[in-house]
Amino acid sequence: KIQIFCHQMSILQHNGSSVIAMAGKNCVAIASDTRFGIDAQTIAFDFSKVWQISDKLFVGLPGLLTDSQTFSEKLKFRVNMYRLREEREMSPRVFSNMVASLLYEKRFGPYFVEPLIAGLDDKNEPFISGMDLIGAPVLAKDFVLAGTADEAMFGMAESLWRPDLSPEDLFEVISQTLMSAFDRDAISGWGAVVHVITPDQVITRTLKTRQD
């Protein structure tokens, strides 16, 4: 029997998470906090909500973390089968469509995740997309974000993002956006991880953040 306390508001606030993806010049970045909590209790500090799908494709799954884990495994399975059958990697656009399709299948009993997809396609063009829990896609040119600190992240991102950011600048912008936002959110934070994807390499950095 699940022990749920009556001050509970929304299913998406049971665990708490914040994820953001941003596009730069020939690069993309995706970042998440690393708190794993159940209601008010923090269980772990190293639970990233971003999973690597292939060399240049990442997916972030904030929301109910049990669904994040299950859904990420479903996605890995589908991408692996595609790779075996087609003998090529799934492009970010196709992956995004597949995620939307899998979510809409569960239209009347959904997974409680709000996926963010970030990657570089075959021609190393940046691609980011986000969607709501039933797969309505948002194809943005600048940034997509989701999680319990989403309103704060929107404010930061609208102020800090500008077009054609280099990988170094993109890292600073996305890190400051995420941290400034989740520092004002009680249920996300406790560390952050940022992946910057460029045509030649993926740079993964963990950030020094407030631990409260």
Add this chain to the structure above:
Amino acid sequence: MATQQDFNFDLCARNDLLKRTGMTAPGAMKTGTTIVGVTCKGGVVLGADTRATNGPIVADKNCEKIHYIADNIYCCGAGTAADTENTTELISSKLKLHKLATGRQPRVSTACVMLKQMLWRYGGHISAALVLGGVDINGSHIYTIYPHGSSDKLPYVTMGSGSLAAMSIFESEYRDDMEIDEAVALVTKAIAAGVFNDLGSGSNIDVTIITKDGTDIRRNYVTPNERKHPAAVYYYPPGTTAILSEKIVPIAQRKDIVVESVEKMEVA
């Protein structure tokens, strides 16, 4: 994997349990919206705003609400974004198969019937309010389709949270048999009324003109809400953010080896 024609209800029991123990389900992204359609001399003109909302937050500042159904038929969608997106895509696929089976250009009434029959079957739970328009062998048509599966065939229609603002413009200024340019100006004015007065609508104005000679898609026809990025540059020099660890993984570069050989076909 068996082919699925319908929704999957596997997680419903689990989600009901969560709801019963006090957790409220999150909301889906809606399109708020002002969408309109008007018939004119020689065709139809569809218009839509480009804001998608998630509660009070703007989730997408420039989404596309005029969906492709066929080369000569387009459909604006208001309501739950995932529902309008998937419903119009499904009917577009069905209509393509229908076109291949009949060998004829699809008719707007066919699209209308397919859409309303599906929405009726789901009892209004698929929250898609649509403005369907197109030109076929029988002329130019505008339909409006409601989430429970009813439809109306009218010379001018508006739907969405901004429909009252847009309809006020239509009721003042609509005339039968307008020229295409006049109709586009009227549609633009109606959507603008929604953009500036309705909270659920905003950003840009998309227009699509369908005539018997083809379709003219004017995405972001008017952009009255542009913002300079950014107003002031908040520059963080590299090294601002404190890092605990860094890992760099090089990406293996693909090298395609193409073997070309020409083999002549044996015909002897």
